[in-house]
Amino acid sequence: MNTIFVSESDACPFLAELSKEEQPNPSVNVSHLPSFPKNDSPTSELSLIAAPPFRNETNDSDQVSATLLQPPSLSTLAGEQVKIHNGIDSSGEARVRNGKSRGDGRGRNQLLPRYWPRITDKELQQISSDSNSIITPLFEKMLSASDAGRVGRLVLPKKCAEAYFPPISQPEGLPLKVHDLKGKEWLFQFRFWPNNNSRMYVLEGITPCIQSMQLQAGDVVTFSRLEPEGKLVMGGRKASTVPSDQGNEATATGDRTPGDDSDKNKFGEVAINGHIKGCTKKEILENKSVVRSKRKNSVFSLRSKHLRIDSEEMMELKLTCNQAQGLMRSLPENIPSVFVVEGCEIEEFEDAPIIGRPTIPEIDRFGEKIQWVECEDCFKWRKVPANALLPSRWTCSGNVWGLERSLCSTAQQLTTEQLEDILSTTTEVSKEKKITEQNSDLVVAQEGLDALANLAIQGDGVDLPASSQTRTKHAGCKLDCTCTVCIQPSDGNDPKHKQTCDFADSESLKHHFRTLMERCEKKQLAKEAESACQKLHVDTDTYLSSDTGKNCLNQEEASQGGCLDDPNERKSSVSPLKGQIDLNIQPEREDLSPCSDSGAMKRLLEDATQNNFMPHRSSSSGISRDLLGKQMQPDGIGGASLSNCIIVVDGCYQKTNADH
DNA sequence: ACGGTGCATGGAA
DNA sequence: GTTCCATGCACCG
Structure with missing residues (x-):
């Protein structure tokens, strides 16, 4: 089964209406889509291909499960494809994930959930049966009595x-x-009627097709688009x-947004299925x-809170997590413990990166090995x-290794x-790697997060997503690493991490993380108990002290702020190195x-990436930071492991790694 | 009278 | 209150 399904945001041709400013992040891998012809001359025939129904997640091909596809995001970038990929497991079992692209959470142009395409296993199978097509479910509609009536107007x-059909300016529309x-x-x-200062769009002449499909009122017609044919x-x-x-709506996974009018060529053909x-x-x-996740959320609400990041925010994370990976490094004093999983060495750090x-x-x-770093203030490289x-946030004043160049005024x-x-050299070395990376940037970031999420819920017996089968990079890794949880040197050429390494999906690795999570939970419980004891002591002391009110307030603040109950850890919260992520x-x-909370995490990532990767031109070097962001490597010292990450947000620090 | 077409209406979202 | 859309219905050939 070679058929590829892409989120509507990939193929949606109605992206043009959105401004460039809405582009979530330069790291998003985008590709341009062909456009529909602007004119709607009746002489030009456009075709839609009715796509086969999609399959649901069950193995029962006849059963329709709650497979729900978001319609394409109307807010996706104009004329661009945002590569948000969902995974398919090796067995070919269909899974659906929210592919919502960033943006239109504001309601504009959102499709109603009832029009979101639901895909069944059978449908998926039918669609995927033909070769290498990319399938974009667009929308579906339940046939009304009038739709299915003799008039033949849908x-x-x-x-x-x-969103999905070519724009028409005349009521006569287009064939x-x-x-x-x-x-x-x-x-x-395809035409419209003026109606209440608006339009009513109809497809005329559908009766034969409806009859051929033996559909009647109450049945559902779905529209999909096949790529690259654009049918x-x-x-x-x-x-x-x-x-x-x-x-x-409660079962909806998000919104899709149509693309822009400029992509009408995509709809050169439309298939009706x-x-x-x-x-x-x-x-x-x-x-x-x-x-599945949502269903799970209803049962495991607390555990799922972090995983239940709004799809829009999820996109933000997708866009920044990959960059964040490159920013993570372990503290110099960190000595990793190394274990081997199926031939891959994994360095695990006690302390968070x-x-x-x-x-x-x-x-x-x-x-001698050195590294170049750009001053935050003057943009000079030291x-x-x-x-x-x-x-x-590093500036020249922090250049303790070259005092003569510790002032921004120094050349x-x-x-x-x-x-x-230097940059071009780096580029040459990793050129091929980067091409791949560009093509899968978002995928990678998303899947990295998925890896985290799935690993985090290993204790629930949830299997790794099928998408992991095709991962090439993971959130716990440094930029060039292909493994889920490993650290590799800055040159990215460490032979112990092969490009094709798939150990992340190995049972032993899963087992390892299950173990880690179990240990983590035990530690957390112990810590909780200890905190409770400490709090009891504090409360008692506070009650007895003469400064009761103030202390109570502080205690409350500490509690409400979510900061650590451990004084040492609280101390960490004021570390100058904000922006530590606990994954x-x-x-x-x-x-x-x-x-x-997810919002705070988003802010953190945004902050971190803005500080380091936001594309603007360096005043001194004249080199795009965007480029630099892609070129720059972590310093190669240690790195992040899944079980040892940190989140420090708004001055709060939480550390819940497996050993603490 | 009948069927097709275009528009209006009103309930639902 | 606004918009959408399912349906009714008038008009026309």
Whole structure:
């Protein structure tokens, strides 16, 4: 099964309306989509291919599960594809995940949940049966009596019509080719009626197609788009197999947004099968995982809090987590314990990594390892020792290794040409790697988070997502690492981490993390008990003290602030190195630690990445920071392990690694 | 009279 | 209050 499903945001042609400013992050891998022709001349026929129905997550191909696909995000970038991939496991079982792209949480152009395509296993199977197509489910609609009546007019949801069908300016509209699941081509008239200062979009001439699919009122037609052909596919689903949650917003996984008008070429053909193309199988599968996740949330609400990051915020994390990886490094005094999982060495650190300033490693003319770092204030590049651990905000004044260049007024050692040479050298070395990275940047970030999330819930017996089968990079890794949890040297060429390494999916690794999580929970419980005891003491002392009110307040503040009950750890909260990320936080502990809320984490990541990777031109070097962000490597000292990450947000620090 | 087309209406979201 | 859309219905050939 080679069919790829992509989220609608990938294929949606209605992205143009969005401003560039809405682009979530430069790291997002985007590709341009072809456009629909701007004119809607009646002479030009556009076709939609009716896509086969999608499959649900169960193995029962006849059963329709709650597979729910978000419609494409209307807020996705104009004319660009955002690569948000969902995974498919090796068995081909479909999973669906929220592929919502960043943005339109503000309601504009959102499709109603009842129009979100629900994909069944059977449908997926049908769609995927034909080769290498990329399938984007667009929307679906339950046939009304009038839709299925003899008039032969299918009223199209306005937003769907405007989002996924070519724009029309005249009521006469356009002839539209749509294919059904059998590959038969149908020609409909896509048009609109003026209505209450608005429009009513209809597909005319659908009766033969509806009859051919043996559909009636109450049944569902779905529209999908197949790539790269750009065909629209219409599929049908009998009412008896319609997921029960149709129209139930509570089961929705998010919104899709259509793209812009400039991509109409995508719809050169539309297939009618009740499903529209645009989602890779991966995405469909991953959307399913979100559905599962939501279902799970209702049961494990506390544990799931952290995992229940709003899809919009999730996108933010997707966009920044990958960058955040590159910022993580362990403290110099950290000595990792090394264990081997299926041939891959994993370095596990007792203490959490911190977020440091990205640097460019180099070997100077004396053969010594050094690194170049850019001053936060003056943008001049300074040479520091290879083992220097730099804070995320680093300025010349922190250049204790070269006092003569510890002032911003001092000239830069590197000429622009030299700097470009370094960068280009780095580029050459990792060129191929980067190409791959660019193509899967978002995927990687997303999947890295997924890895974390899934590992975090290993204790619940939840299997790793199928998407992990295809991962190439993981959140716990440094930039060039291909493993889930490992640290590799800054040059990224450590042979112990092969590009094809898939140990992250190994049972032994899963076992390892299960063990870690268990230990973590035990520690947490012990810590909780200890805290309770301490609090009891404090309360008693406070009660007896003459400064009762103030102390109580402080105690309350400490508690409410979610900061540590451990004085030492509280001390850590005022570390100058803010922006430490605990990727091992325990969702069920959220109530004790407001610091770890998703919004705060998002802010943290944003802050960290803005400080280091935001694309703006350096005043001194003239080199885009965006480029630098891609070039720069972590300093190579240690790194992050899944079980030993830290989150420090708003001055609060929480550390819940496996050994503490 | 009948069927098709375009618009209006009103309930639902 | 606004928008959407399912349906009714008038008009026309």
